[in-house]
Amino acid sequence: MQFKHPEILYALFLLLIPIIVHLFQLRRFKKESFTNVAFLKEVKQNSRKSSQIKKWLILCSRLLLLTTLVLAFAQPFISKYNSFKSEKETVIYIDNSFSLQAKGSQGELLKRAVQDLVGNIPEEENISVITNNNLFKNTEIKTIKNDLLQLDYSSNQLSLESVFLKSKTLFSNKKHTLKNVVLISDFQQNHTNFNPEIDSLTHINLVRLQPINNNNVSIDSAYISESTPANIQLKVILKNSGRTIENLPVSLFNGENLIAKTTVNINQVAETNFSLPTNEIINGKITIDDVNLRFDNSLFFNISNKPKVKVLTVNGNNDSYLKRIYTDNEFNLVSTSLPNLNYNIIDQQHLVILNELDNIPNALVSALNHFTTQGGFIIIIPSENINTPSYNLILSHYNSRLGGLLSSEKRVTTINYSHPLYKNGVFEKQVSNFQYPKVNSFYEVATNNFSAALSFEDGKPFLYQNKNAFVFTSALNKNNTNFKNWNVIVPTFYNIGKQSFKPPELYYTIGKDNAFEVETQLQQDDILSLVNNGISVIPRQKYFNNKVAINTSETPNIANIYNVQNKNETIKSVSYNYDRSESNLVYQDLSNLENVTISNSIVDVFNTLKSDAKVNALWKWFVIFALVMLIVEMLILKYFK
Template sequence: MQFKHPELLYALFLLLIPVIVHLFQLRKFEKVAFTNVAFLKHVVLQTRKSAQLKKWLTLCVRLLLLAAIILAFAQPYTSKNNSFKTKNETVIYLDNSFSLQAKGNKGELLNRAIQDIISNVTENDKFTLITNNKTYKNTTIKSLKNDLLQLGFSSNSIPYQSAFIKAKTFFSKQNNTKKHIIFISDFQKNSDLPNIKPDSVYKSHFIQLKPVNINNIAIDSVYISQTTAANTELTVLVKNTGVTIENIPISLYNNDKLIAKTSVSINKSANTTFTLPTNTIINGKVVINDANLSFDNTLFFNINKPTKTNILSINAANHSFLKRIYTSDEFNYTATKTNELNYNLINKQHVIILNELETIPNALINALKGFTSQGGYLVIIPSKTSNTSSYSGLLSNYQIVLNGLVENEKRITSINYNHPLFNNDVFEKEVKNFQYPKVNSHFNTTLKNGSSVLKYEDGNPFLVQSNNTYLFLAAINSVNSNFTNSPLIVPTLYNIGKNSLKSPILYYNIGKENNFDVVTSLQQDDVLKLVNNDINIIPMQQYFNNKVSIKTTNLPNQSGIYTIKSKTETIKNVSYNYNRTESNLNYHDISALKNITSSNSITKIFDTIKSNSKINALWKWFVIFALVLLIIEMLILKYFK
């Protein structure tokens, strides 16, 4: 037992006063003469004994009464620890990812968790609440209740380890506080469980919300599997967690018009194909009907009118290999000679190729510097007889130094598979042995800024990149090299052309960094917007002469088809979808975690925390005891004869 005001216990010394008074018997007795005392002696003896007993009983009762009053004012209490002097700090992580749409015993998991938090957190206790997309610091359930009831699902899910580390940052550095982390999630296997070390400062409580069943069907992805002159085949991949489904309908819409419908049987995964007319603009969505998770029942996509990349080749050598790569269905390819170059064409291009020029005129150097600074891509193929000092005037702008020519045969054997030119399914696997192309002579280089894309067998670079400039270090005409006949020529130059203008793809995933280009001309201070009904977003964008590069990360955060607009002009559409990682309803077993308290009930965890810090106030019992003693004293004085 402990006391809130232990200093009041000194008042117990006052109990000595009635004891002293009783012992010294300060009251004086008078003698009364009586003729015959023989009979009274017996009565006097009995009366003195009764009076003495009554006094001792009264003394004891009064001492206990006074002691009870003093102890009541000292406010005694009991606790499992020194809770009266210790403050609580609580941080709650509430996982509001889409997997919490699953149904539990009492309804949707997230809604049930919100109700349990509201019911179990004391109204005026301060705590910090973290979700996947919001943070409420040092708040109370009273002020947070409305926000909690309106809390929606987040398209961005935080890895469990990151969420745990983030939760710990909200605690103070005080040592006399009890710190509790309450981690509420379904603990899907798409993220590793946090590594929790023994810690006397923090107490971790993990609550796993479990659905009634783990059956879920999701539209995993949509892609174009084949394109012909007349038709485009659109393949839909559907995945299933749970029992086999014999017949699941799949509907395809263009805008809100149903244009095709089919059904598939699915165990773990299945796909189906829809045939669409080629060169038709489609604002599409694929829809299934599944009663479990709803966020993955729809996938939006766009097939826009293709935008061709503008390629300008300035030639002093044969350019037939360029014409074969940059075909008219995807590129606007223009070829010219240096003395016939129309400089007005430069700012309209996305890629400019210098094909084995011996010298580069100063006017062209200045034009190319401006072109690359505006986001244009430059490919430089030197000639065996190129004037290196002339090239230095251009290459110095990209921190590349072209050294002298070396007459030495070398093979091109090394591919940088991590480079953006080759990391998008160009190769099914890393090729270690193939028909290596070779060169008969080459230039050496000093690369101050950039990376090697292709290398010789001795590790020196054959193709280097610095920002959006690519430099071949050897002439690739048929006399000096067989590179134009090798399998590497097509993916290398084709992807340079494609990367120069990143046209929007079928769809993007929300929560990831997405980049695409829009071919348009904007007036000063104009911006592009992404519009979907009432949603109006101005994304990060950079304007160049002939395109606008757009980057999106956290926004938009709702799936759908967004229209790219400049003022009231509609340019094209782009689709965003929720990431499908939440669709797989497989869960960790948190009972294997050490150094935590685990449960599947929010109420149980809060009850445990409250019981550990509960203070049992006893002063009321001492007041009641004092009242009882007062009644006993009155009864003794009145009825004890």
């Protein structure tokens, strides 16, 4: 029990006054001599005893009367917390990710949750609300009511740990303040482990929103499985997290035109194929009909004529193996000797290969330094008779230098499988025992901040990358090495070529770091935009001589096909789709979480918060008890004989 005015309790010292008065009244009876009659003695003894009992009862009743009056004026109350002296702060997280499109017993989980919030939070209470893409700080529910009722789904999904850390920043620094965190979500399995550290004044309430079923079919992915001069085979992967479905329609659109349709039977995973004509631009959309989650019912993609990667080889030795790798269907290869090199075409290339030149002229060094600064890539393959200073002049731009030539046999034994050249499907598995290629001579190298793709048995690099330069430390002619006979040579040079220019992929995933390049010539102050149906997004971009490198992550945030535009000119089309991680309706086990309260009802949680902070005043009961004591005293005076 607590008191609103505890200083009034000092009035309890006034209880000494009636005690002192009553003690003086309880003095001894004066003895009077009387006839020694037994009856008179009994009357005297009974009268004295009953008088003392009556006065003690009156004393007790008056003490209780005064005590209850003093306590009533001190205004006692009871509460679960010291609420009268403590302020209350509340932060609410509403998970508006796509999995909340699932149906509950009263409709979509998100829409129902927002309605329950609006109806159960007092209009004057100060709160902060967090969603996956918005923040409402220190406001009232009546102020943000319309914003919450119009809350849309977001492709972004915050982890519980991130939400809690953000909640802590919204609380004030006041001491003795009650801090309530309410997390409203379906708590899918993809959430990370949540074990918050809290103090005695912080309380975390988890409200789990549960769908009535876990059925959902999604278009998981699509890719080109086969390509011929006449047709392209587009393979589509579908996944199901519920009961088996038969004859599910799958439709393929080019723009607004339906160009193909099929049906599939799906238990957990199903595949289907569409045949598309080669060399035709397709702004495609694959759709299915599923009544549960809607965000994964469509997948956008683009098929267009990819520009060829431009490769220039400046030869001091035979480049026939390069011509077999850089074929006409994907690359535009220009081969020339150093005396016949046209310096004006260097800036038009994506990749320049110095193929075993003995000497690199200063003019070529300057041209290549400018070329790589503008986003171009180079491959340097030294000869066995190099002019070391000329090589080191260009390598100094990449914090590297070559030493003397060592004429001793050495084997290439190590593949860096995590290097970008090899990590994306080049090898089915990592092999530690293979037919090692060998070299008869190689150059010592001194370099900083390099990434070795291939290494010798002693750990020294055979092929390393620094910025946009790939450098071999040995000549590749057949008299010096059998590297050309090793099957790794093809993905090595091929992937370097592909890295030098990255045209848009079939589609990209919103929320991930995406990068692609488009060939265009921009005027000063021109910028590229991603445009679709009135939505215009300016992505991060970097302009080079003949291309623009574009990077996106969380924007655009709506799945669709976007045109890459320079003012009103469309250069390219790219597709963005939502991440499919929320398609699988599997949920986290919350029973092992500590320091949290778990509920299935928003109404119950807020009723509990109200009752926890509710003040129950008791002064009326003490006034009633004082009146009772007054009546008791009157009855004692009147009827006690």
